[in-house]
Amino acid sequence: MPRIVRPMKVEPDNLPRVGCESNCLGVRVPPNKSADIDLDSAGNVILNGKGMSVSDDWRKLSGHLIPEGLDDGQNNARGKGMRVFVHGSGRFEDGTVTSKLMLHLKVGSQSNGVVSPVEAVDLALFQASLAETRSDWLIDEG
Numbered sequence: 001m002p003r004i005v006r007p008m009k010v011e012p013d014n015l016p017r018v019g020c021e022s023n024c025l026g027v028r029v030p031p032n033k034s035a036d037i038d039l040d041s042a043g044n045v046i047l048n049g050k051g052m053s054v055s056d057d058w059r060k061l062s063g064h065l066i067p068e069g070l071d072d073g074q075n076n077a078r079g080k081g082m083r084v085f086v087h088g089s090g091r092f093e094d095g096t097v098t099s100k101l102m103l104h105l106k107v108g109s110q111s112n113g114v115v116s117p118v119e120a121v122d123l124a125l126f127q128a129s130l131a132e133t134r135s136d137w138l139i140d141e142g
Contacts, residue, residue, distance in 0.1 A: 001088040002095050002103045004054040004115065005140075007065050010083040014139060018131045023065075023082055025134055026127050027052050037116075037126075044120045049104060051116030052130060056092035058084045058141070060111050070141055085137040100129040 008016035009023050016025040020032075027036035036053065038046040055061055063076030067084060071077035088097065097103050097115055105113045117126045 001097060002090045002092050003056070003086060003088045004092070004097065004103060004113070005056060005058050005084060005086050006052070006054045006137075007058060007061065007067060007079055007082045007084050008137075009081050010139075014083075015134050016083075016085050016137050018134060020127065023079070025052075025137070026130050029123060036114075037123075039123060040120075043123050045117055045123055045126045047116060047120055049107065049114065049116075051104070051114030054103065054113050054115055056111045067141070083139045084141045086140040087133060087137050098129065098133060100125075101133070 007023060008025055011017050018025045020026045020029055022028060022034070028034050029037060030039055037050045038048055040046055058066060063078050065079055066075055066077035067079045067082045068077050092111070094105055095103055100118055101115050102118050103113050103115055117129065
């Protein structure tokens with residue numbers, strides 16, 4: 001299982017917030033202009049290289065994605081209400097995240113990827129599969 005990193009909004013139990021807004025455990029959906037996925041006419045997720053964005057290291061992210069508490073004076077950290085969460089421990093490469101989810105590296109990148117379903121599924125099932133991982137995410141800002 002690859003080690004994936006994602007800054008997300010945090011709940012009082014120190015686990016990520018589940019939702020379809022930015023910086024949550026889930027994906028933004030059409031008609032949102034910043035949708036993370038595409039859907040077919042039946043409401044199924046299209047497997048086209050899109051999904052929930054993840055990285056191999058939070059230090060490589062844009063400042064708006066780095067929690068402001070991690071500002072080192074150079075990284076322009078300004079993410080509000082977020083923490084850096086990590087899931088898994090293996091190499092950051094294409095592979096299985098869970099039996100229902102896969103990591104796919106973004107074209108031309110070795111440090112950015114997306115988590116998508118292993119097969120075309122209904123949007124609700126994909127969101128539920130992401131939410132099922134909630135308790136497996138750990139805060140890791142070291």
